[in-house]
Amino acid sequence: MKNALGRQVQHWIARGRDRHIRLAVTGLSRAGKTAFITALTHQLLHSATQDNLPLFQVAREGRLLGAKRVLSPQLLTPSFAYEQGMAALSSQPPHWPEPTKDVSEISLALRYQPNRGASKLLGQTATLQLDIVDYPGEWLLDLPMLTQDYADWSSQQLALMQGARQSFAGDFAAAVAKLEVNQSADESMLATLAAHYKDYLMACKQQGFQWLQPGRMVLPGELEGAPVLAFFPVPWSLEVMKAAPAGSVGEVLLQRYSAYQQQVIRPFYRDYFTKFDRQVVLVDCLTPLNEGAEAFADLQQALTQLMHSFRYGKRSLFRRFFSPRIDRVLFAATKADHVTPEQHCHLIALLKQLIQSAQQEAAFEGIGFDCMTLASIQATKVGSVVYQGHRYPALQGIDLNGQTIQRYPGEVPAKLPNAEFWQRQGFSFLSFAPQPFEQGEKLPHIRMDKALQFLLGDKVE
Ligand SMILES: Nc1nc2c(ncn2[C@@H]2O[C@H](COP(=O)(O)OP(=O)(O)O)[C@@H](O)[C@H]2O)c(=O)[nH]1
Ligand SMILES: [Mg+2]
Structure with missing residues (x-):
């Protein structure tokens, strides 16, 4: 009798610990959504066997026991093309996944060992179901x-x-x-x-x-x-x-x-939107910097429009129409592997200024908010070049024509660039092809683990 009761309690606790979270990933076209979701899925599926996510606490502590793909609960939403994405990355020569144009979704079940509460004492495992939804940021502009x-x-x-x-x-x-x-x-x-x-x-x-x-x-x-x-x-x-x-x-x-x-x-x-629990907004700040003042000003306009969907202040546009559920938003400047590491702090400063108006209005009351730079799939290695007797950091990678190149891409402005700045300085962030990758290897990234910690860390404690 006692045992049966014990089992029931265990079962009940386990059920209580099973969780479900809908994580939405958005960003304007070419911001890096497909690359991000492909990489995130890959990292999670291999987290138990590869030590590649040191900043994701549950992985670092060895409590992430495994992850697998499960059927998506949304029968009407197309599946995210994960296999195709990985096939593109591991083909020879490797290339980036094809862009997608619509909503899509992939679901994973993460099995982990809880770090607190009764489940920990009972040595039980728990499961987090994670639905990752990809949708175009363009839709938020409306x-x-x-x-x-x-x-x-x-x-x-x-x-x-x-x-x-x-x-x-x-x-x-x-x-x-x-x-x-x-x-x-x-x-x-x-x-x-x-x-x-x-x-x-x-x-x-x-x-x-x-x-x-x-x-x-x-x-x-x-x-x-x-x-x-x-x-x-x-x-x-x-x-x-x-x-x-x-x-x-x-x-x-x-x-x-x-x-x-x-x-x-x-x-x-x-x-869709009101059913998301967590949101990632990816921003490519570097391409508009390459393209010049008008494109950059336009990105700022677009982000200002897009931010309305995350302004949850009491009188916000959003509140007037819908009741939001998102409790954490991550803004991430993508493709950080296009610039040398000492430029990352500039990149993040720039991103913060681009979305500043929303932040200043204390609009994020009650929502967790973070900004970071990341590379879903790191395509470059950091080295150095000597120029006129000085040593400078440089990036090494393969360009889109398959040539190995080494170059210093320039400085990212830490402030919103003004007219004088555009005249004075040109930007040349080159596109790189992904590095050769074979199944079973670690997929190189920059701060995907930090992003995971912010987005999921509290759900797998
Ligand atoms: N070097 C590098 N390039 C990236 C990364 N993520 C995306 N890209 C580049 O940006 C392009 C657009 O990314 P994609 O994920 O298709 O954007 P989406 O339209 O938001 O889904 C890719 O084809 C790559 O050239 C990254 O982490 N590193
Ligand atoms: Mg896409």
Whole structure:
């Protein structure tokens, strides 16, 4: 009797200790989400046999007993292409995983030995189920559209068509100028205009611009070709559009904008975002630095928009519409292996300034928040070069043409660069191919273990 009771108690404790956590990974295109999730999964799957995560406490203490892939509870979400990613990294020559364009998910079960409480005393193991969700950061740029009416949004977007953006907007601007608010709406005509607008967004994206709305037009996922995406900014006031006759361009576009708000933006937040427990936001600060002042200013704009989804202050935009559950957010500057180690503190300072406004508003009340630099997959080794009698740190790696190169990529500015700075200094962060990697080897990284400690450490104590 006593034994049976003991077993029950043990069983009950074990169940109580079993946990489930949804970790979302986002970032704008090319920020490094696929590389991050592939690497994170690999590190966890091999944590018990490889000693590669010293800053992840449960691994360092030998309490992480193993990890395996399990079926994802979300039957409608595509699986994250982990095998394909690892195949790309271990092919010869190795190459980076293909980019993905939609939501995807992978689930792991981590078995570990608890460090406290009754389970520790009873020598029991516990399981943490970890669902990792990959989704495009572009989708988060749309949250502020929920508070904008169609005319406000339109004028904001039309005003953005300056500088380099203006040069891409020619066809769209010419077509929209000919459109009349009262003319009768014709599906193919609207589709053509929407296609011009999309071409404009894609040309901007190609040039490294990131603040692009609507986000789904850039990365439509399953909505590719759907009429709800066939809208664009127009030069009319709300009154004029509301007065337009039934079936007119003005009326139809107003409806489309509202459908986009209610049937695309809201469901994403309601069905996905509010179910996340922890969030990683990856930011590639280095590519926009390479591309110049305009691209960098645009990254800042995009991040400011994106931050609305993590401002949980009582009167925040987010709170007005949804009830969030995320209790920890990690902002990570990716691809840290593109710069020499002494530049990492600059990179983190830069990232902090890029997202500063959100931090300053004490918006993170009640949420754990951290900033770090990392490389999901370290593609370079650190060495040094001698130049004019001085020794400088340098990076060694394989460029995208397969050549081994050694170079000093330059200094990362520790502050948001100003005009003078852009004139004075050029940046040249080269892209590197991943280092040759064979199954069974350790996958080199920078601070993935620190990221894991922040994201999961308290869940595996
Ligand atoms: N050197 C290096 N390059 C990286 C790393 N992570 C991503 N990259 C580069 O950035 C590109 C885009 O990364 P990806 O993960 O596909 O971005 P996503 O669009 O956010 O999923 C990759 O093809 C690599 O060239 C990293 O840790 N180190
Ligand atoms: Mg991806």
